[in-house]
Amino acid sequence: MDLNSLLSGSIGQQIIGSVASKIGVDESQAKTAVTSAVPMLLSALNKNAQNGNAEGIANALEKHDGSILDNLSGFLGQGGNQQDGQGILGHILGDKQQNVESAISQQSGLSTNQVTQVLAMVAPIVMGFLGKEKQAQGADSSGIQGLLGNLLGGATSGEGINLGGFEKMLDQDGDGKLGASDVMGMLGGFFKK
Template sequence: MSGLLDLLNSPTGKQMISGVADQTGNSIDQTGSVLTMALPLLMGAMKKNAATPEGAQGLMSALSNNHDGSILNNLSGLFGGGVDESVKKDGAGILGHVLGNKQSKVESAISQKSGVDTSSVASILKIAAPILLGLIGQKKQQENINEPSGIQDLLGSMMGGGQQANKQQSLIESFLDSDGDGSVLDDVAALALGGDKGGIGGMLGGLFGK
């Protein structure tokens, strides 16, 4: 079973999807569909960036200084009173750094595949990005990773590990490096959830016990 399926199906993952849905005015299914495609893309982009010593050090510093997992300690508080603008600003900064000039392309492709409008996709990702970094930071602490060289392996394990993660990473890199229409997202999502290409809706149906 994929690491991302474990993440999305965990209490934290379900709370994240439900909370982000409430904040952005989208259904749980719509939000889950967006995050099913977005999370592997964001992790894959981080893994690609961390392939350079500078990129690995930058992500290591961000995880150590600002995203140590403490955001996960009170998700109900984060969503209960409305997500603070500082969290959204942080998310926008993360997306800009991780995706660079591909951000609008990624958001547009996810919108196309999920049926959620582009502005809602952007809002979902802004809120989800700091939570995702918090999850990575928490995992970094649990596995006692103190050197930048260990970041790529950590992200690979969270993407599922093994040949599946390598194939997923290749798909993600080809997507980020190309000017295609985003059709590869179906394959990315299928690999991320450890399933076949039965469609996002079917995968999410299983995810939420429908």
């Protein structure tokens, strides 16, 4: 399954509907925010994997095994798990989280506070979806990068934010490249748990 299939399928519709009702916006704004947030999170994970942290991501996916998708309506009905979502975001995006929130805010017309809520709702679902795909494909740490690459293969159809621009936001040391020092800054100890 690629990213477009996830976002346009029943899971995507559930997420968008729940986001719209939780933060009190119309579904078109919620859709713009979600279809921007999901590729950003997957792109950040993909860059982390490319830069040598695939094993750490694989370990994190043992916790996020896809079971969240078995009761997605229950998870969303409770407004998600903001604490878990914020933890995931802090580790994946690090000090670039505000830049990401601003970019999605500009794209969707939502306030940055609303975008923070959207990202925190979506992050555990993205990890759960990735965990389920990992299990379905029997991927180990060496297969994580390929799995993420396949999911992101559908991310270039025009919806959402240009991933190249997103990768510039993640350049934590300002050297114009997304390298190991950027990744370490983003990850902290998250994937070592």
